[in-house]
Amino acid sequence: MPGITPLKKIWQDGRLVDWDAARVHVLSHGLHYAYSIFEGIRLFDTPSGPAVFRLDEHLERFVNSARIYRMRLPYTTAQLREATLDLIRANGLGEAYIRPIAFSGYGVMGLDPANAPIEVAIAMWAWGPLLGQDGVDKGIRATVSSWTRIDSRALPPQAKCAANYANSALAKMEARAGGYDEALLLNDKGMVAEACGENIFKVKNGIVSTPPASSGILRGITRDTVMRIVNEAGITFQRTDFTREDLFTADELFLAGTAAGLTPVREVDGRPIGTGAFPVTRRLQARYDELVHGRTPDHPEWRALVRPPA
Numbered sequence: 001m002p003g004i005t006p007l008k009k010i011w012q013d014g015r016l017v018d019w020d021a022a023r024v025h026v027l028s029h030g031l032h033y034a035y036s037i038f039e040g041i042r043l044f045d046t047p048s049g050p051a052v053f054r055l056d057e058h059l060e061r062f063v064n065s066a067r068i069y070r071m072r073l074p075y076t077t078a079q080l081r082e083a084t085l086d087l088i089r090a091n092g093l094g095e096a097y098i099r100p101i102a103f104s105g106y107g108v109m110g111l112d113p114a115n116a117p118i119e120v121a122i123a124m125w126a127w128g129p130l131l132g133q134d135g136v137d138k139g140i141r142a143t144v145s146s147w148t149r150i151d152s153r154a155l156p157p158q159a160k161c162a163a164n165y166a167n168s169a170l171a172k173m174e175a176r177a178g179g180y181d182e183a184l185l186l187n188d189k190g191m192v193a194e195a196c197g198e199n200i201f202k203v204k205n206g207i208v209s210t211p212p213a214s215s216g217i218l219r220g221i222t223r224d225t226v227m228r229i230v231n232e233a234g235i236t237f238q239r240t241d242f243t244r245e246d247l248f249t250a251d252e253l254f255l256a257g258t259a260a261g262l263t264p265v266r267e268v269d270g271r272p273i274g275t276g277a278f279p280v281t282r283r284l285q286a287r288y289d290e291l292v293h294g295r296t297p298d299h300p301e302w303r304a305l306v307r308p309p310a
């Protein structure tokens, strides 16, 4: 697991502060009750300078997560956008992972966060692919978790809330302890939902499919990008439920997420997936790569330039 190397600045509650000065109180409400929502965004080098990939969609999801949790964000989307770009300029990196977070802060205790102040921070750091560059290149080994993916009647999976990640962490730890790279979670109906921090795609007989939003997933922005790429390439696409057995019999499987990128799955519970060649996945990976790095003029609206031309 890649560690974090400190950078210069973190944006905290309206201003840029030194990295080491970005602290929270141990009695912060959100630390105790997980009333905390966040985002994971990536910055990429492009021929026009560093650009944030789909920044507006990430901030929209951030605001929606807050809405689901009745959290009153003290900043507008435009202010958060500007803060993100200011932070990037202050740290001077061309490629990075960006983490906005909002949580119930210090001052009240007890379950109801209504009277807690909402603290907001944006941090960034250099981070390689979550499941490793080796995973992106050669594919990872996955296992179907014994943990069930959270159900929207218990915790809304479409809000990117810290609480959801206790479910992901249990599955992840179990998978790692068993010698696997990643866990795949089934939902309460036994259908495939997603991985710990990525959505899943299957390729079978030339058709690309992914479980629907109703399967208990986070509606991934990478998932949306992949669906757009697939449609634009004229590949048949289905948003459909699939079973654990469908994983074993797939021609190709891959995971899609901001942190992980597009990572092939080469094995599930000891069963090799397809021939191991992943031709469709490789094609989609290449297209994703040229889009995030702006090596194509297509979809300029997806790349928020840190220094737009005057």
Ligand SMILES: Cc1ncc(COP(=O)(O)O)c(C=O)c1O
Residues within 6 Å of the ligand: 040, 168, 194, 195, 196, 197, 198, 199, 217, 218, 219, 220, 221, 222, 223, 256, 257, 258, 259
């Ligand atoms: C549980 C979960 N599913 C899917 C994703 C992929 O979402 P995105 O592509 O927006 O990063 C993430 C990452 O944020 C996640 O945490």
